[in-house]
Amino acid sequence: AVLGIATSILLFNTMNRLYFEEFRRAIFIKRIAGLRFLEIHRTYLFAQLGVFLLGFVASIFLMVEIVVAFLVSLLFTGLSLLQLHVQMQKENKMSMLVLKGG
Known part of the structure; x- marks a missing residue:
């Protein structure tokens, strides 16, 4: 179970990085x-929330304890918001450099 969660977190981080790389120009505009x-x-964020809810329901359906499924959903939600916040700060710094001509 721990290996599965760790792998999911790794893939989730990769997905978030790809989102920012792919839409960097649109986000900047x-x-x-x-x-x-x-x-x-x-x-x-709504798409991620939908995936989290789907995963939560699937976890409950597969007889996993509700508390564990809820904590994993909260972990992924918190991780998502943290990554978006950190990436947005990086984008703000990069935006300022581009606007200043650096």
């Missing part, structure tokens, strides 16, 4: 347009 964090990433 939206930042310049004045959109805020949640406005930019609303669709992505």
Whole structure:
């Protein structure tokens, strides 16, 4: 179970990095347009929430304890928000460098 969760976290981190790499230009343009964090990433966050809920329901359906399934869902949700926040700070620094011409 621990190996499965660790593998899931690794794949989840990779998915988040790919999201930011693929949509870097679009995110930058939206930042310049004045959109805020949640406005930019609303669709992505709702998609992740849907996947988390689907995983939670599947875990309950497979006879896993509800507490464990809930804690794993909270872990992934917290990890997602933390990664998005850290990446957004990196993007803000990069945006400032680009705007200053550096």
